[in-house]
Every structure is written in C-alpha cells, then in structure tokens.
Amino acid sequence: MKIDRTPFELRIDDLTLDGQGVGRREGKACFVDGALPGELVYVEQTGRKHNFDTARLNAVLEPVPERVDPPCQWFGVCGGCKLMHADVGFQRRLKEKNLFETLSRIGRVTPERRLDPLVGESQGYRRTARLGVKYVAKKGGTLVGFRERAGRYLADMWDCRVLHPAIGQRIRALRQLIDGLDARERIPQIEAAVDDAGTAAFVFRHLQPLSDADQQRLAAFAEVEGLQIHLQPGGPATVHQLAGPEGSLRYGHPEFGVTVEFGPLDFIQVHSEINRRMVPQALDLLSLEPGHRVLDLFCGLGNFTLPLARSAGEVLGVEGDARMLERARANAENQDIRNTRYVCANLEDAELARMPWLQDPFDRVLLDPPRTGAAAAIEALGARGIPRLLYVSCNPATLARDAERLVHHYGYRLEAAGIMDMFPHTAHVESMALFVEG
Numbered sequence: 157m158k159i160d161r162t163p164f165e166l167r168i169d170d171l172t173l174d175g176q177g178v179g180r181r182e183g184k185a186c187f188v189d190g191a192l193p194g195e196l197v198y199v200e201q202t203g204r205k206h207n208f209d210t211a212r213l214n215a216v217l218e219p220v221p222e223r224v225d226p227p228c229q230w231f232g233v234c235g236g237c238k239l240m241h242a243d244v245g246f247q248r249r250l251k252e253k254n255l256f257e258t259l260s261r262i263g264r265v266t267p268e269r270r271l272d273p274l275v276g277e278s279q280g281y282r283r284t285a286r287l288g289v290k291y292v293a294k295k296g297g298t299l300v301g302f303r304e305r306a307g308r309y310l311a312d313m314w315d316c317r318v319l320h321p322a323i324g325q326r327i328r329a330l331r332q333l334i335d336g337l338d339a340r341e342r343i344p345q346i347e348a349a350v351d352d353a354g355t356a357a358f359v360f361r362h363l364q365p366l367s368d369a370d371q372q373r374l375a376a377f378a379e380v381e382g383l384q385i386h387l388q389p390g391g392p393a394t395v396h397q398l399a400g401p402e403g404s405l406r407y408g409h410p411e412f413g414v415t416v417e418f419g420p421l422d423f424i425q426v427h428s429e430i431n432r433r434m435v436p437q438a439l440d441l442l443s444l445e446p447g448h449r450v451l452d453l454f455c456g457l458g459n460f461t462l463p464l465a466r467s468a469g470e471v472l473g474v475e476g477d478a479r480m481l482e483r484a485r486a487n488a489e490n491q492d493i494r495n496t497r498y499v500c501a502n503l504e505d506a507e508l509a510r511m512p513w514l515q516d517p518f519d520r521v522l523l524d525p526p527r528t529g530a531a532a533a534i535e536a537l538g539a540r541g542i543p544r545l546l547y548v549s550c551n552p553a554t555l556a557r558d559a560e561r562l563v564h565h566y567g568y569r570l571e572a573a574g575i576m577d578m579f580p581h582t583a584h585v586e587s588m589a590l591f592v593e594g
C-alpha cells in the first residue's frame with residue numbers, strides 16, 4: 157500500500173509494552189514509537205498494512221505529565237529499554253494492565269484479589285547481563301552492549317543506567333580493554349554478574365585459544381578493577397576463572413538466614429531488592445505450616461527452596477540444570493539445612509506425571525518456570541488436589557494459558573495475582589499468582 161507522507165495530528169489512547177503509542181485514524185490503529193497515551197502528537201506515516209499503520213513522531217503537541225526525560229542518553233537507540241520516556245509509576249500501571257488483560261483474554265480468569273505491585277530501585281538494579289561484543293573497524297573499535305532497538309547491530313553505547321554500576325559503568329573500560337586484545341575479533345560476548353558484596357564477574361566467551369599476552373592483559377584488568385575474569389572457550393562446562401579475587405559469588409535472604417552461592421553463568425533473579433521481597437511474599441501466600449511438604453519446581457539454585465525449608469516440614473526442589481542443582485544441594489549443606497531434597501528432571505517431559513518423585517503427597521507447590529511456562533507440570537499436578545499452588549511467572553501469556561487449565565479444567569480459584577517490577581524500563585512483566593483449590 158502506498159505511504160502518504162503528509163504529516164497529521166493524532167491523539168494517542170494506548171501504549172504497547174514495546175513503548176509504541178497507539179492512536180486511531182479513521183478507525184484504523186496507528187503505532188507511534190515514543191508517544192504516550194493522552195498525548196496529541198504530530199506524526200508522519202512510515203508504514204501501511206491492511207489492519208494498522210505505523211508513523212514517526214515529529215513533535216509532541218500536548219505532552220502528558222507522565223512523560224519524563226529518559227535518564228539514559230542511549231534510550232531510543234539501544235534495544236534494552238522500551239519505556240524510559242514514561243515515569244515508573246506509569247510503567248507499572250501499564251504492566252498491571254497487561255497482566256490482568258492477558259489473564260482475562262487468554263486464560264478467561266480474573267483474580268479475586270489484586271496484589272500491590274512489588275517495587276524497588278528503577279536504576280542500577282540489573283545484576284546479570286549478557287553483553288554482545290563486536291569489533292567494527294568502521295566505528296573505530298569494539299562495541300560492547302545490547303542490540304539496537306531497530307536492527308541487528310550492537311548499540312554504540314558507553315554505559316548503561318539499568319545495569320548495576322559494577323557492570324554498567326564498566327562498558328567503556330571493557331570496550332577499551334577488548335580493543336587492545338589480539339583476539340578482539342574472536343570474542344562474541346561477555347556474561348556479567350554482580351553479587352551482594354558488589355563483586356563483579358565477567359565471563360569472556362572466546363572462539364580461539366587466547367595468547368599469553370591477552371591473558372596477561374585480562375589479568376591486569378581484573379587486578380586494577382578488583383573483579384573476577386573467567387574464560388569460556390566452549391560450552392558452559394568450560395568456564396574457569398582466569399584472574400581476580402577468589403571465592404564464590406553470593407547473595408542473601410537475611411530474613412531467612414539464607415545465603416545462595418552462585419556461579420557467573422547461573423540463573424539468578426536480576427533485581428536483588430525485588431527478589432528479597434518476592435520470596436517472603438510467595439511464602440506468605442502459600443500459608444505454610446511446619447509439617448507441610450512442599451514441591452518447588454524450576455528451583456534453580458534454591459532461591460525459594462532454602463527459605464521454604466525454614467518454615468515447612470520438607471521441600472523437594474526440582475530443576476533441569478544439573479550444575480545448578482548441585483549448587484542448590486551444596487547451598488543447603490553449607491547452611492545445615494537438612495529438610496530439602498533435590499531431583500534433576502526435565503519438567504517439560506510428557507511422562508512427568510509418572511515420575512516416581514512426583515507420587516509423594518504434597519501440601520503446597522511453588523512453580524517458577526522460564527518464559528515457556530509450566531504446561532506439563534500443570535497437567536501432572538492439576539488433578540492431585542494440592543490445596544495451594546503459587547506460580548511465579550516472567551511471561552503473562554504462558555501464565556494465562558496455564559491459569560486457564562488450572563481454573564477451568566482442574567477447579568482451582570485464582571485467589572490473587574499481581575506484578576513485581578523486576579525489570580523497570582523494559583518490556584518484561586514479572587508476576588505472581590496464587591491458585592487455591594475449590
């Protein structure tokens with residue numbers, strides 16, 4: 157269809173999680189990057205499809221009070237953040253709307269009670285990241301960071317405000333470090349993690365063996381910056397520390413007297429403050445009693461398992477990643493927590509219901525699946541009459557799909573649900589939902 161470049165005024169009445177304002181022109185939806193609901197904007201058509209148009213924002217004629225100056229100069233270019241032009245309160249309301257609408261549309265469910273959003277710091281919060289690395293001669297050196305919003309190239313960025321400063325304020329130094337390596341064209345990514353004490357670990361993936369000189373350059377950087385450098389020549393099992401302070405990375409749940417040791421590639425919840433609030437809220441909703449037997453599915457390093465063990469009779473943690481499960485077991489042993497057991501299993505297995513460890517009776521279930529959700533686990537457990545099931549989700553669409561089964565097929569009530577602002581400024585929606593039998 158032909159594009160009409162004549163600029164026009166448009167009133168915006170909605171916002172997608174990708175930060176696109178939505179207005180209607182003669183009844184047809186028009187998506188405008190960077191426009192906010194309530195605003196009158198001056199735009200120019202950039203795309204025309206059968207059922208929607210896209211337009212470029214030329215000017216905001218009537219801004220809304222929720223519009224803010226993005227606190228990051230790379231916003232709009234970097235694809236990491238989508239919502240930085242709206243204040244965080246507005247972002248949270250948008251995410252709540254997305255959660256409840258998705259539950260209703262896909263799951264045909266409405267929670268009996270809305271939980272208050274769990275909120276925390278909106279900058280400097282992100283304690284793990286996978287940073288892309290690319291040597292681009294045309295740009296005069298190495299790029300390190302996230303992909304551009306439009307396109308597949310890395311953003312030309314020098315810092316990041318949402319990353320923990322121990323990572324985000326080191327992007328410039330990492331670019332300069334890699335520029336000076338012989339292997340600068342053979343390092344595709346760096347994984348970064350920061351622990352509660354502020355110790356940062358950077359894992360350099362490299363496609364060919366590193367020269368001695370490069371190893372010395374990396375070690376000198378680790379020494380000067382006081383951080384750990386690990387090398388990853390192959391798969392995750394090949395990660396080993398090259399330089400920097402020895403010792404495990406750690407985060408804690410002081411309220412439960414629990415410390416979780418983790419490796420730099422392990423999954424940890426990205427926002428430590430939200431995590432510290434999320435775990436007690438989950439335990440509270442589960443209404444635990446000292447004799448309860450609890451099943452913790454997708455347990456990772458024991459982030460919920462270990463605090464659960466402080467209040468319940470026995471906890472069975474199930475996880476697919478054997479290395480993380482070993483660490484969960486060690487985390488329990490190191491703290492003399494004796495009422496946890498662990499099983500390594502694929503929780504997407506179609507034969508899940510027949511697995512021997514699932515035949516035990518359970519009083520409570522906690523599930524914290526990846527974005528794909530927990531369909532197989534719901535089918536394996538739905539008819540077992542377990543009184544309370546607490547679902548932690550990073551994807552409202554799969555939560556809603558699984559909620560539909562629990563409520564409309566297995567007779568659960570969706571007693572409560574709410575968001576947790578785990579990823580401010582980004583399009584990610586983290587939430588918690590409590591299902592109660594009968």
Ligand SMILES: C[S@@+](CC[C@H](N)C(=O)[O-])C[C@H]1O[C@@H](n2cnc3c(N)ncnc32)[C@H](O)[C@@H]1O
Binds near residue numbers: 477502
């Ligand atoms: C969102 S993380 C939650 C981890 C942990 N509950 C926490 O709070 O840190 C999801 C976990 O599910 C695990 N996982 C992903 N797919 C799986 C599968 N098919 N079977 C078992 N575990 C899986 C991942 O390894 C990861 O540890």
